[in-house]
Structures are given as C-alpha cells and as structure tokens.
Amino acid sequence: MKIDNLVLLKGVLDMRITNVECRLYRVPPTIVLQDSIQRIPAWEWLITTVETDAGFKGTGWSYTLGMGGSAIRELINSYLTPVVVGHDPHDVERIWTRCWQELHANGSGGFTTLAIAPIDIALYDILAQAANVPLYQLMGGYRDSIPAYGSGINLHLDGDPLLEHMEGYLARGFHAVKMKVGRDNPEEDVERVRSVRKLIGPQNKLLLDANQKWTPGEAVRCASMLEPFDIFWLEEPILADDVPGHARIRNTVHTSIAAGETLFTRYQFADYIRAGALDVVQADIPRVGGFTEWLKIAKLAESNNLPVSPHFAMELSVHALCAVPGGLVLEDVQGGSLTELGLLEEPFTVQNGVATPPNRPGHGIVFNQSALAKYEVHGQVTGVVPTRV
Ligand SMILES: [Mg+2]
Structure with a gap:
C-alpha cells in the first residue's frame, strides 16, 4: 500500500508515542579530519528511539563534531520527552512546534534544533514504516537516486597524499570531489x-x-585567485553569521557560493535568500531540527529557484535529496559515514558515484547495537579535547 501524504495516513492508523530515549555515543574518527578552523577529536552521535503503542519504533539522530553531546542528550531525555509522549506521530508539525516553543527561550537554533531533530527524524521513520514505503517516497518521491560527491576534510594534505586522496574518489566512480x-x-x-x-x-x-576562514575582503581575493580552476562551488567563505558579507562575495566573484551548514532555522535561510547571499542551500538535517524544518527550507529554496545540497549525514540526506525537485548532489564525507565508522547492521554506501535510498520502509538505517555499545557515554563526558585549531 502506498499512501501519498500524511493527511491520508492520519486516521488509517491510530497510534500514540509511548516513549523517547536518547543515548550518546562518542566515536573516535578513523582518519585525521582537519579543516581551516577545526580538528575533529570525536564524532558525537545522539541516537534516539521513539516508541509507539502501535508497535512501530522509529530511530533518529543528531551529531556534533565533539562538543556538547551530553547537553543535547539531557535536553531530549529530561525536557523534550514529556512534551512528546502521548502525541500522535502523524502530528509532526504540532510536535515540532511544541518542542521548539519549549526550548525557544534558550535560542531558536543550535542546541534547540539539534535536540528536536532526532525526535522528528524518528517520527518520519515511524510514518514511513506505517505507510510501508521508503522515507523519500513519503516526503515527496521526486527521484529514486542522486549523484554524490566525495568530500575530503583534508586541509592538512598536499602533494601526493592529497592527490592520492582525490584519486581514491575517482577510482570509486565519483564525478565530483570536494577539498x-x-x-x-x-x-x-x-x-x-x-x-x-x-x-x-x-x-x-x-x-x-573554506569553513568560514576568511574575512569578506580575503574571500573576494582568494576566490578570484581560485576562479581559473573552474570551481563548481565555493563553500562557507566567511563567518556564517555574516549575511551581507556573503552577498558582497556572491555579487563580486563568478563562482557559485554554497552555505548553510552552520545555519539552524528557516528564518536564517530566508535572510540569506532575501539578501541574495548564496547559490546552493546546504541545510543540514540534524542541525535544522530534522525533516519537518528541512522540507520548509527546501521549499523556500525551490521558490527562489535555488538547489539544495544538504551538509553531511548522508544516510538522512539521501532521502531528503530524493524527495524534492531541487536536490543537487549528496555529500559523502570520507571518514564521516555511519558505515565507515562501523556502526550499521548493513552498509549504506555510494555506488559508482550515485546514492540510492535503502529500499525498505522507513529510512532503512539499522544501527549495530553491539558496535555502538563500546562508545556509549552513560554519565558525564570526560577527556574532552578542544576542537579549534
Ligand atoms: Mg562545509
């Protein structure tokens, strides 16, 4: 049975959320990961299970680059769970908004949206399972696969090691690479x-x-120096908070400007788009609060004739990109996939430069619980290493 939208689903199956539980895992990187502002000492995964009285169980997750995971875990388990339990999972808008309102006085995005996201993603997982369709079909089903690019966190590499890194992507069938x-x-x-x-x-x-490295003036100069090499996009040239700075760069250089991984709400994206400050919208699904908010940002982008290319989290991004007309290309971060980290029951990987969502109900991602167990942080986080270089 394929059901085309959430409105139709509601009423077909009556169910209520009975429990929410978030666990924190700190997973060491498998390779050195360094960009212009940070080194990643540990991935933090906030994996959250939402249970219902209809037998469906959804899984969602957020992540950090090593900072703040325990705060997000507490926001979910202590503060958002009582807000969410008892609701019908079909009411994703109501649940998302209630959660956002509860946390809004602490900030409209960031920890707020990173805490909402695992719940929202788990709800979409439940709804797609209940509809018996892969998640991307529930969210729109625009295409069945999407091209991907190989993405290297490799500022520390040059010479032969850099070329070997990039050659590895070509050997795997990618036709686009990022450095x-x-x-x-x-x-x-x-x-x-x-x-x-x-x-x-x-x-x-x-x-x-460039991971926000430059000032606007430096960015214009550096982008001009790099222009002769036919750059598909230049990402985060300056501080993400500087909207007019992005607009200045975009209006000055000829390279497309990509941004959005460090934005957290649709209002921030609206500001960027109104200012003419970006060409490619890179909203990150966990960072903006999950699919409910991401789909709004995607529609905002579509209404302004801009493509979307979500940052990171490729196991989620593949569904988002296949759901909407403006999907451009999937990011496959070397060392950043759940498969490379050994956390999944079944691998999810890009094949010959193309990613296809798992062909099973829900998002189709199943964590390997015994692999995760050794990384779980039960109490206070210890051994934190600063991330900034
Ligand atoms: Mg980036």
Whole structure:
C-alpha cells in the first residue's frame, strides 16, 4: 500500500508515542579530519528511539563534531520527552512546534534544533514504516537516486597524499570531489587546487570549502585567485553569521557560493535568500531540527529557484535529496559515514558515484547495537579535547 501524504495516513492508523530515549555515543574518527578552523577529536552521535503503542519504533539522530553531546542528550531525555509522549506521530508539525516553543527561550537554533531533530527524524521513520514505503517516497518521491560527491576534510594534505586522496574518489566512480581550502598562505591553496584540477581533468566537478576562514575582503581575493580552476562551488567563505558579507562575495566573484551548514532555522535561510547571499542551500538535517524544518527550507529554496545540497549525514540526506525537485548532489564525507565508522547492521554506501535510498520502509538505517555499545557515554563526558585549531 502506498499512501501519498500524511493527511491520508492520519486516521488509517491510530497510534500514540509511548516513549523517547536518547543515548550518546562518542566515536573516535578513523582518519585525521582537519579543516581551516577545526580538528575533529570525536564524532558525537545522539541516537534516539521513539516508541509507539502501535508497535512501530522509529530511530533518529543528531551529531556534533565533539562538543556538547551530553547537553543535547539531557535536553531530549529530561525536557523534550514529556512534551512528546502521548502525541500522535502523524502530528509532526504540532510536535515540532511544541518542542521548539519549549526550548525557544534558550535560542531558536543550535542546541534547540539539534535536540528536536532526532525526535522528528524518528517520527518520519515511524510514518514511513506505517505507510510501508521508503522515507523519500513519503516526503515527496521526486527521484529514486542522486549523484554524490566525495568530500575530503583534508586541509592538512598536499602533494601526493592529497592527490592520492582525490584519486581514491575517482577510482570509486565519483564525478565530483570536494577539498578544503583556507591555508594561512593563499598561494598554497592555489597550488593544491591547481594540482587537483590537473588530476581530475575538466570533466569532473571540483568543489571547495573554506569553513568560514576568511574575512569578506580575503574571500573576494582568494576566490578570484581560485576562479581559473573552474570551481563548481565555493563553500562557507566567511563567518556564517555574516549575511551581507556573503552577498558582497556572491555579487563580486563568478563562482557559485554554497552555505548553510552552520545555519539552524528557516528564518536564517530566508535572510540569506532575501539578501541574495548564496547559490546552493546546504541545510543540514540534524542541525535544522530534522525533516519537518528541512522540507520548509527546501521549499523556500525551490521558490527562489535555488538547489539544495544538504551538509553531511548522508544516510538522512539521501532521502531528503530524493524527495524534492531541487536536490543537487549528496555529500559523502570520507571518514564521516555511519558505515565507515562501523556502526550499521548493513552498509549504506555510494555506488559508482550515485546514492540510492535503502529500499525498505522507513529510512532503512539499522544501527549495530553491539558496535555502538563500546562508545556509549552513560554519565558525564570526560577527556574532552578542544576542537579549534
Ligand atoms: Mg562545509
């Protein structure tokens, strides 16, 4: 049975949420991950189970780059669970808004939305299971697969190690690759980008990510220096909070500007779009509070004729990208997939540069509980290492 929207589903199956439980896992990276502003000492995964009285159980998750995971766990378990239990999972808008209102005085995005996201994602998982369709079909079903790009957190690499890294993506069938820029000396970025462009040839796409390193003036200068290498997009050239700065860069250089991984609400995206400050909308599903908010941002982008290309979390992003017309390309971060971290029962990987959502009801991602167990943090987090370089 395929049911086309949530309105139809409601009433077909009466169910209530009976329990929410979030667990925190700190997982060491499998490779060195460094960009222009940070080094990732640990992935933090906030994996959350939502149970219903109809037998359906949903799984959602947020993540951090090593900071704040226990705060998110407490927000979910102590503060949001009582808000959510008893509701019908079909009422995703009501549940999302109630959660957001409860936490709003602490900030409209960030920890607030990172805490809402696992619940929201788990609810969508439940609804797609109940409808017996893969999640992307429940959310719109625009396409059945999406091209992906290989994404390297590799500012520390140059010379042969950088080329070997990029060659690895081509060998796996990718036709688009992303590398980090933002060295203190921009000439080093130029040399690194020049060598990668030469390696991948003109037929493959090259994306650059500066991770908010520059001032607007520096960004204009560096983007102009990198322009000759046919850059598909330049990502986060400056501080994400600086909307007019992004607009200035976008109006000055000829390279497309991608941004959004460090934005947390649809209002922030609306500000960017109104200011003409970006070309590619990179809303991150966990960071914006899950699919309910992400779909609104995707519609906002679509209404302004802008493509969406969500940041990270490819096991979720693949469903989002396949759901909506404006889906551009999936990010496959080397060292950042749940499969590479050994956390899944069945691998989910990009095949020949194309990603296809699991063909089973829900999002189809099943965590390996015994693999996770050794990473769980039960009480206070200890051994924290600062992430900023
Ligand atoms: Mg980025």
